[in-house]
Amino acid sequence: MTTAFRIHPGDNVATLLGDGTDSVTVIGEGEVALNEAIALGHKMAxxxxxxxxxxxxxxxxxxxxxxxxxxxxxxHLHNCASRFDERSGGFDVVTGAAKDMAYD
Structure with a gap:
């Protein structure tokens, strides 16, 4: 089973230590069912x-x-927006590329 860790007790997200599909074990806290597949290094609520x-x-x-x-x-970017950078919601959730800029 994939594991995840919560960095601070006040966090409402944990970071996955492997790809997760059905559920993950949050270290020291127990199992959480996933509502969708989540890749290694990404956050889950x-x-x-x-x-x-x-x-x-x-x-x-x-x-x-x-x-x-x-x-x-x-x-991730599809459901979380930065309070510091209003452009953060303008990135492609798969590639991370800005949608409002052309890179030549």
Whole structure:
């Protein structure tokens, strides 16, 4: 089974240490069912996060939920927006390329 770790006790996301498909074990906390496949190194919600609520990693807000995020959801650019960089929602969720800039 894939594992994940929560860096700070106040975090509402954990980082996967391998690809996850059905469920993951959050180290020291137990099993969480995944609502979708999540790749190695990506974040998953360890609690429900309401739209507009802070997404917390390292014990600090790293952004806010652009939509309601359920426990077990993948947390990434498609549902999380930066409070520091409004462009963060303009990146392609697969490639990470900015949608508003052409790279030649």
């Amino acid at each position: 360890v609690a429900d996060i309401a739209a507009g609520e802070a997404v917390v990693k390292f014990g600090i807000p790293i952004g806010h939920a652009a939509v309601a995020i359920r426990k077990g959801d993948w947390v």
